[in-house]
Amino acid sequence: MFFTYLRRELRRRRKAALVVASGLALGIALVIIVSSVSSGMSKAQDKVLESLYGLGTDMTVTKAAAAPGSGSGERPKFEFDAKDSDDDETQSTDRVMVQGFQTLASSTVDKVGKQDGVAGAVGGLSLSVMKVDGQFKRGEFKQEGGTGQGGGRGPGGGGSSQPQGEVRGGGASFDVNSYTVYGTDVTQQDLGPLTSSKITSGRTFRTTETNAAVAVADSAYAKEKTLSTGKTVTISGTEFTIIGVSTADSGDAAANLYIPLQRAQTLSDSKNKVTTVYVKAADSQKIDSVKATIQKNIPGTTVTTSADLADTVSGSLSTASDLASSVGKWLSIAVLIAAFLVAGLLTSSAVSRRVREFGTLKALGWKSGRVTRQVVGEALVNGLMGGVLGIAIGLAGAYAVTAVSPTLTAELGSSGGGGGMRGGGLMGGGGPGRQSASKALDIALTAPVSLSIILVAVVLAVAGGLIAGAFGGWRASRLRPADALRRVE
Template sequence: MFFTYLRRELRRRRKAALVVASGLALGIALVIVVNSVSSGMGRAQDKVLESLYGLGTDMTVTKAATAPADGENERPRFRFDAQDDGSDEEQSTDRVMVQGFQTLSSSTVAKVAEQDGVSDAVGGLSLQVIKVSGQFTRGQFQQDGSGSAQQGGRGGEQPGGEVRGGGADFDVNNYSVYGTDVTEPALGPLTSSKITSGRTFKSSETDAEVAVVDSAYAKEKDLKVGSTVKIKTVEFEVVGIATADSGDAAANLYVPLKRAQSLSDSKDEVTTVYVQATDSQRIDSVKSAIQENISGTTVTTSADLADTVSGSLSTASSLATSVGRWLSVVVLIAAFLVAGLLTSSAVSRRVREFGTLKALGWRSGRVTRQVVGEAVVNGLVGGVLGIALGLAGAYAVTAVSPTLQAELGGGGGGGTGGPGGMGGGPMRQTASRTLEVALTAPVSVTTIGLAVGLAVAGGLIAGGFGGWRASRLRPADALRRVE
């Protein structure tokens, strides 16, 4: 009887039911779109942070570089010898320097790993290589043709003339190298890149002369798997090409950590310790423990890095989390109120009907349940429409994939434009840079569940208004009223 009467009444009042369902649908659709866009913003920010940190890294430990003492010159010096045999052969020399931070002892990695709440820790060494190559060209002496002679310094006579031509032509190549612990492939800067050609390092290649090259640098220098790259006097074989997920690589070249330490005369030293916590809820306590037990270090978490992200990504994220969600709440409240008022108004127009039902023996509770049932069905219909509209909106955002810019400022970890320019990340060329990230709007099962819950809640609220109104009707008063 309940469902029969319910079906008949909904069919008889299709327009009113559609109005109530449409109002709820708009509110639910807005909630789905805003939640999906907010989730996409979170993924975009995570992608930016992974480009600085590496996948799975919760924090980094570094030590700020000290200012040079008065009169101390840190600029690299290059020296070339003149060729005694008169040849014009090309000469080259490399300077490999630690970049960005003071070095930490490799034992620091073990100390960090021993801290309570740390799941894993691995060290990395950030280097800058300046390669100067070129050649001297001897000038040619040309006699002036006058036949006159000039007095030499020791009383002898020299033919008149001058040296013309000659000089020096040298090229400066500047690139970054990152020493990676090949025994810990799941943690560190290389995890933010995907191997698109060749392979990554093997755990046995701790001291091997092999390298993984960033795809952009490989294209610029025409490198491929099997090519060789010479740093100082060591030739490294390219075993893999890596493409950064964010489009901006951590370094131009990656080599095994021991090899990087050897190149820079930094035996058993690192510039960055990458840390993975046992639980994301313990990151703050782990940070405090490291700072307390390992003095002189700077610990930078992903939350610290997120504070340095600005640009359209940050602005859009703020709008989505504040304005968007408040707008969703306001629209939902308005939709619930409209649904409740419309349902209550419909009850007012059905006074004679409910009065007759009460006169036939229906109790107030049964009338209330009937009204609430109709409202819940309207809410579910609105939920289905809202989910469809929300999914369509989220799909449209993902299909368009608007590009957002993330501006990353320097100085996050006390460094001076070193690795990442962000306090702990791997090598970057500048202390401030801009990344472009495509926005998506993924819809999760949780969001769908929220939409269904809102639909039911909207129906119950609307039914509550109407049911309360219907339960107060008295049969005699109802039958005296004319519709």
Template sequence: MFFTYLRRELRRRRKAALVVASGLALGIALVIVVNSVSSGMGKAQDKVLQSLYGLGTDMTVTKAAEPAEEGQDGQRPRFRFDAQDEDSGEEQSSDRVMVQGFQTLSSATVKKVAAQDGVSDAVGGLSLQVVKVSGEFTRGQFQQGSGSGGGQGGPQGGGSAQPEGRVQGGGADFDVNSYTVYGTDVTEPALGPLTSSEITSGRTFKDSETDAKVAVADASYAKEKKLAVGDTVTVKGVKFEVVGIATPASGDAAANLYIPLKRAQTLSDSADKVTTIYVKAADSQRIDAVKSDIQKNISGTTVTTSADLAETVSGSLSTASDLATKVGKWLSIAVLVAAFLVAGLLTSSAVSRRVREFGTLKALGWRSGRVTRQVVGEAVVNGLVGGVLGIAVGVAGAYAVTAVSPTLQAELGGGATGGGMGGPGGGRMLGGPGQQAASRTLDVALTAPVSLTTIALAVGLAVTGGLIAGAFGGWRASRLRPADALRRVE
């Protein structure tokens, strides 16, 4: 009886039911689109952070920046070349391997960090900057002048003759080549910047290659230098075999070359030293607590989380993310509340127009509770119909955003100093200790993925909207009396 009456009433009042369902559908569709776009913003920011941070990494530990001593110039690279007795035209070159940021931590600190409560894993890495100067000197040629008295010597006409003329030509032609090298712990492949790149050719490091002369090259650098798997690269006189080519998932690579950590320490005379410790927390909800414990228990360190790094991201990506998070969510809530109120008022108004119907049903023996359940049932069905429409419109809107895939820009760095993320590249990326951070811009395509959680939220909102509308109408219907129906009989 309940469902039969429900079906007949909804069919008889199709226009009113469609108006209520459409209002709910609008609010639900807006919620789906806003949530999907917000999710896409989050994924876009994650891509930006992964290009600097490394997959699986929750925070990094670097050495706290120390003020430079007055007159200290040991951090500046010096190049020295021997003069040639003969103009042999032989090329001379010199490499300088420097630690990024000139701030290092002891390898023992990695074990201390790993031993902290709440830390699941920790691995150290060494970021290096290699500057190679190569070229040759050319001897100048002396050209004798044709001036008078050239062989008369001094003013008295005596003394030895001094030839007059000048040196022409000659000079030096040197090329400066700078690139980055990252020393990675090959026994911990799940942490560190190399995890943000995919091996597209060759292979990655083996656990046994802790001191091997092997390297993985970034795809862009390999293309520039025409490197392929099996080729060799020379760093400070040491030849490394290229065993793999890595392509970053997004943005720029963490380094041009990746080599085993022990080899990187040997090249830079930094035995048992690291520049960055990458940390994975046992529980993502305890990241802030783990950060505080590390800073308290290990002095002289700076701990930076992915949330800290996200605050340095600016540009259209950050602006759009703020709009989606603040304006978009508040707007969707406002529209949803308005849709619920309109649905409730329309249902209540429909009940007032059915006074004779409900009064007659009560006169026939229907209790107030049964009348109320009938009204609530109709409202819930309207809500579910609105939910289906809202999901369809919302998914279509999210798909349209993904299809258009607008490009947003993320500007990283922006002058932060000291500590930063301490990732490979140090100051080149986001402020290695004691260095100025260089800003760079990444283009990220925006998508709007619709998750099952969002669909479930939409269904829940549809049911809630129906119940709210039914509550308005049910309260009104429960107050009707059979006598009211008699007054409406013509």
């Protein structure tokens, strides 16, 4: 009887049911779209941060670069051999410098790894290389056509004792090429910037190549310099064989070339030194406490977490994320509340128009509880229909956002803690390589819809139906059979 009456009443009041369901659907669809877009923005920010410090890294430990004028910095100096012959011979020299930060002792890596809450720690050395090469060319002396006055060249000739003319041509032409090198611990390759790149050609390092003259080249740099596996590059007089080419998952790579840490320390005269310690926390919910522990037990260092770095992300990605998390969230909540209220009021209004019907049913023996259950059942079905419609609209909206994939810009600035989480390559500055005060990355926005969002939509649909049913049920429970008799004409 309950379902038969329910089906008949919903069919008879199709327009009213559709209005209630549509109002709930609008609110639920907006919640799905805003939630999926916020999720997409969160993933986009995670992608940006991973491109900076590497997959799996929760924080970095560095030592801020010395202040300008402190005397610790050294200007690059280049020396060339002076030769009397072979004027056209190319002169070439390069200078390898630590980039971005002051160095830390390699023992710091072990100290960090022993702190409570640390699951893993690995050191890295960020370098910049400035290479200068070119040629010196000797000028030619061009003598004037005649001799001195009187034609004499001797002391008594009355003429000049020096030939008349000028030096023409000569000079020097040199090219300056700078690039970045990252020294990676080949025995622990699960942390650090190289983890944010995929090997697209060749192979990565072997754990036995701790001091081998091998290198992995970033794909963009390899394309620029026409490098490939098997070719060699020379860094400060040492030839390195390219064993692989890597491609960054997003944004720029941490360095142009990756080499074993021990080789990088030798090239830069930084034996047993690192610039950055990459740390993975045992519990992602306790990153702040791990940070505090490291700062307390290892003084003089700067600990930067992914949350700290996220605060430095600006641009349209940050603006859109703020809008989605603030304006979008409150807008969806306001629309949802309005939809619930409208559904409740419409249901209550429909009950008022059915006074004679419910009064008659009570006169026939229906109790107030049965009438209330009937009204709540109808409202619940309307809510479920609104939920189905809202999920369909929400999925369509999220799919449209993903299909369009609007491009947002993430502007990455200095974190204020002595540098970012890339070992100085992008965030810290300090070397003449690729680093800059900020860097813009373009990120394509998606709107992934997770199962949890769908479950939230179902809960909201049921809640909307129950709220509307509560309005109508309360109204229906107050009706008396006498009210129906007053409406009889």
